[in-house]
Amino acid sequence: MKNVAIIGCGAIAKNHAEALLDSPHAALTVVCDLLPDRAAKAAAAWKARAVTDYQAVLADPGVDVVHLCTPHYLHVPMALQALAAGKHVLTEKPMALTAVEGEQLVKAARESGKTVGVCFQNRFNQTAAHLKSVLDSGKLGRIKGARAFVTWHRDQAYYTADPWKGTLAQEGGGVLINQSIHTLDLLQWFLGPVAELKGTASQRLLEGLIEVEDTAEATLRFTSGATAIFYATNCHVVDSPISIDVEGENGSARLCEDLTISYSDGTTETVQESGRAAGVKSYWGIGHKLLIDSFYLALSGGSGKVIDAAEGLKAIRLLEAIYTSEKTRKWETIG
Ligand SMILES: NC(=O)c1ccc[n+]([C@@H]2O[C@H](COP(=O)([O-])OP(=O)(O)OC[C@H]3O[C@@H](n4cnc5c(N)ncnc54)[C@H](O)[C@@H]3O)[C@@H](O)[C@H]2O)c1
Known part of the structure; x- marks a missing residue:
């Protein structure tokens, strides 16, 4: 069982939280948003602990995986820091703002031995x-x-x-x-x-x-x-x-x-x-649940696929x- 934190509790976080709450391989333990109200609301809805500083998530040895549901420009900086802190990462799209930035993340993922997944659900x-x-x-x-x-x-x-x-x-x-x-x-x-x-x-x-x-x-x-x-x-x-x-x-x-x-x-x-x-957001599809299930199956040593x-x-x-x-x-x- 992996303990999971969601960073960014805006529109897409719900898709991640619902998949996690349903997963036999993951437990949503922490939710993080800069906006205290959003973090608190998410924590109440999904029975997790609220924090407002993502550095606290990265410093928490109890967190195994972070889901990045933040604005685009934060994906690579947060992913690099999360890998350095020994966490697996599931990032929302886009995985980077530029190819150069994306290459940095590919390299860091390879060197860390941790798993980085991208939400192309x-x-x-x-x-x-x-x-x-x-x-x-x-x-x-x-x-x-x-x-x-x-x-x-x-x-x-x-x-x-x-x-x-x-x-x-x-x-x-x-x-x-x-x-x-x-x-x-x-x-x-x-x-x-x-x-x-x-x-x-x-x-x-x-x-x-x-x-x-x-x-x-x-x-x-x-x-x-x-x-x-x-x-x-x-x-x-x-x-x-x-x-x-x-x-x-x-x-x-x-x-x-x-x-x-x-x-x-x-x-x-x-x-x-x-x-x-x-x-109203039906065009986002139902793939998040399938992608997240597959990600945790792979992390648990099973046959799940990760879009790395x-x-x-x-x-x-x-x-x-x-x-x-x-x-x-x-x-x-x-x-
Ligand atoms: N896969 C999909 O189909 C899909 C659909 C919608 C959105 N997305 C992606 O999800 C990501 C988020 O989109 P959204 O629509 O939920 O955005 P949003 O603006 O609704 O939510 C982003 C949240 O991140 C928080 N945040 C910003 N900086 C932070 C920080 N430093 N620490 C902690 N929290 C911080 C904001 O306060 C906000 O609540 C984007 O990358 C977007 O492209 C993907």
């Missing part, structure tokens, strides 16, 4: 996991290409509600690093390494109101020879379901909530996303290349 959706296994099996034949769309609604009120959002220093970017990072991760998970991309990232409806981009697009070339088109915006009027289509020689797959695979021999295969989350720091870094390299391509107007090689 959508990989655990039944539909995404099935599509990945079909693609890996070769059943769809050579993959020619894909397209992915993320069209969500984030208005000025969203950006003013939390001081770190919409700022380059603390959020590190907009729709790319925050909302559509999951979809970039899925694209490279499904189709393999990206060789180069060309893209744009700019402000449209939120122009002048925030520092970060509200809209981005890219064309990607994979090392396999496949290509993909990607579009993401926070300027839609609703949060539409994300859609990813993959075109293979032997058929095509459409992932949009449910998964439908149509083979060229006329057969089709459908997987319904059985664990669809309810409520090196895996988490792949999407950072892609979105950073889109930011660079916006400036250079050129194809950017992915290192």
